[in-house]
Amino acid sequence: MNSTNIQFHDLHSTRDEFLEDVLQGLRNRPASIPPKYFYDAKGSKLFDAITELPEYYPTRTEIQILKTNADEIAQRVGTGSLLVEPGGGSCAKVHILLEGLRPCAYVPMDISSDHLQLAAQELAIAFPWLEIHAACTDFTREMQLPPSAPKGTHVAFFPGSSIGNFDPQAAVTFLDSIVELVGSGGYLLIGVDLKKDKAILEAAYDDASGITARFNLNLLERINRELGSDFDLESWHHRALYNETAGRIEMHLVSTQTQDVRIVQHTFSFDRGESIHTENSYKYSADEFIAMARQAGFQSQALWIDENNLFSVHLFRAEDSKIV
Ligand code: AVJ
Numbered sequence: 001m002n003s004t005n006i007q008f009h010d011l012h013s014t015r016d017e018f019l020e021d022v023l024q025g026l027r028n029r030p031a032s033i034p035p036k037y038f039y040d041a042k043g044s045k046l047f048d049a050i051t052e053l054p055e056y057y058p059t060r061t062e063i064q065i066l067k068t069n070a071d072e073i074a075q076r077v078g079t080g081s082l083l084v085e086p087g088g089g090s091c092a093k094v095h096i097l098l099e100g101l102r103p104c105a106y107v108p109m110d111i112s113s114d115h116l117q118l119a120a121q122e123l124a125i126a127f128p129w130l131e132i133h134a135a136c137t138d139f140t141r142e143m144q145l146p147p148s149a150p151k152g153t154h155v156a157f158f159p160g161s162s163i164g165n166f167d168p169q170a171a172v173t174f175l176d177s178i179v180e181l182v183g184s185g186g187y188l189l190i191g192v193d194l195k196k197d198k199a200i201l202e203a204a205y206d207d208a209s210g211i212t213a214r215f216n217l218n219l220l221e222r223i224n225r226e227l228g229s230d231f232d233l234e235s236w237h238h239r240a241l242y243n244e245t246a247g248r249i250e251m252h253l254v255s256t257q258t259q260d261v262r263i264v265q266h267t268f269s270f271d272r273g274e275s276i277h278t279e280n281s282y283k284y285s286a287d288e289f290i291a292m293a294r295q296a297g298f299q300s301q302a303l304w305i306d307e308n309n310l311f312s313v314h315l316f317r318a319e320d321s322k323i324v
Contacts, residue, residue, distance in 0.1 A: 006120050006184045007148065017138075019264070020116050024263075025269045026276070033088045033219060033277040035165050035251075036111055037141055038223045044115040046088065046215040051092075053211060055203040058161055061311040062191045066096045066159075069304045069313070074100030076315060077187050080150040083179065084161075085109065085141035091119040097189075100128055104129040104152040106146060107253060112140045140174075143181050154182035161193035161311070164248070164282040168292065172283070175296030179318045188298060188316040195283040197241045205249050205281070206241035213238035216251055216278055229263040239275065247296060251279040286312050 011261060025033045039047065051059035066073070074097070083103035089110030098106070106123075110116040113136040120134040131305045133146045151247065156178050166174055178188050203251045205212055216238045220231040239252045252275035261268045270276075284292070289312070298316035 005128075005130065006124050006134060007146065019281065022223055022227060022263065023266060024160075026263070026266075030275065030277050031268070031270075032277040033223075034140075036138065037117070037222065038215060038219055038279075039089070039110075039112045039192045040218075040226075041112070041114050043215060043222065044112050045217045046211060046218055048092075049211050050207070050215060053204075053207045053209065055207045056212075056216055057200070057204060057310050058191075058193050060310075061306050062141055062159055062161075063093060063096065065191075065304050065306055065313045066093060067273055070096055070171045072098050072264055072302070073097060073189065073315065077101060077189070080104050080152050081155045081187075082145075082149060083109065083155050083231050084145065085157045086143060086178075087111075087160075087162050089115045089119060091123045094157060095115070095123065095126065097157070098130065101155070103130070103155070105133055107133045107135060107149055108138050109135045109143070111136070118235075124180060124298075145181070154186040156182050156186070156190075158188065159185065159191040159313075161191050161281070163190060163298060164284075165280065166282070167280065168282065172292055172295050175293055175298060179297045182318050184318050184320045186318045187301075188293075188318070190314050190316070192286075192289050192310055192312045192314060193281070193283050194305070195247060195285050196310065198244065200310075201249055201283070202240055203243045205251060206238070208272060211237075212240065219278055220253065223263070227263055231259060231261055232259065235259055246280075247283050249279075249281040249283070250277065251281075252277050284312075286314075289314060 021034055045243055050056050079102040081103050082105055084107045086109045088108035089112045089320055118136050120132050131148050134147050163171055223229050224231050235256045236253045239254050241250050243250050254275040255270040256270050259270055293316050299319050299320050301317050302315040
């Protein structure tokens with residue numbers, strides 16, 4: 001129907017990169033696997049289910065903040081911009097901004113190709129006037145705009161506190177790359193989860209219905225499926241904890257017994273109680289985050305927080321010349 005205004009660019013990472021990342025991560029002690037691999041088709045569906053959980057406050061809180069302040073956001077940013085969303089595979093929040101922003105084009109970038117295509121198609125039907133350039137790419141490796149994307153003030157939209165997956169130092173490097181992407185005078189609208197009570201945080205990452213556990217375990221299922229390994233899903237369990245010193249939620253898969261796992265010709269041994277670290281989700285106070293963005297060359301323009309102090313949305317502008 002309206003799928004004529006979608007251009008699809010497949011720049012995604014290969015199976016070889018996936019294998020390399022998994023092998024390298026499992027050689028580390030503590031073992032780890034990058035969280036970006038959660039999002040195959042099943043993982044993306046499970047993540048969507050997480051966002052609806054009663055315990056998982058970030059999504060609904062951020063949506064409420066965006067809705068309440070959509071007019072002010074549009075006033076500050078203006079219309080006709082090129083709206084880029086790294087990791088925007090589900091195109092779920094951008095619709096709140098589209099009527100106000102009226103961008104010249106929308107560029108969602110995501111590693112999960114199927115999810116991205118479906119979501120872009122739905123968005124195109126809901127917003128027939130919108131030009132969409134869907135780019136299937138791993139934005140943690142490179143963030144390139146499709147060459148055919150039209151020109152306009154660049155606005156990066158990075159909701160969901162996805163920034164929390166990076167270590168603070170890597171987060172600054174990522175913010176640097178956003179400054180590069182949007183150029184001076186460009187904007188970043190970003191959602192950042194706030195530091196808060198440990199009990200609220202831990203419940204959000206270890207829900208009563210076990211969806212987050214399934215999301216975490218799907219990583220091993222995916223590795224079995226795509227890389228031909230033999231993880232026994234019964235002998236791993238989900239753990240989420242708030243590391244207060246580091247200011248981050250940590251997700252782990254804990255081995256319930258001593259075991260060997262084979263991936264192609266490699267064997268990895270795990271003791272009982274040993275874990276694979278699968279995700280960090282850093283939490284920042286508003287001031288901490290503004291200081292971090294400043295290091296990258298972003299100046300704070302506006303800050304919105306919900307009435308329960310759960311979640312923040314920042315608007316930054318890339319400075320004309322970086323202050324060091
Ligand atoms: C998509 C990285 C923002 O850290 O809250 C949710 C991922 N993991 N539940 C988060 C996640 C477990 C989520 N981010």
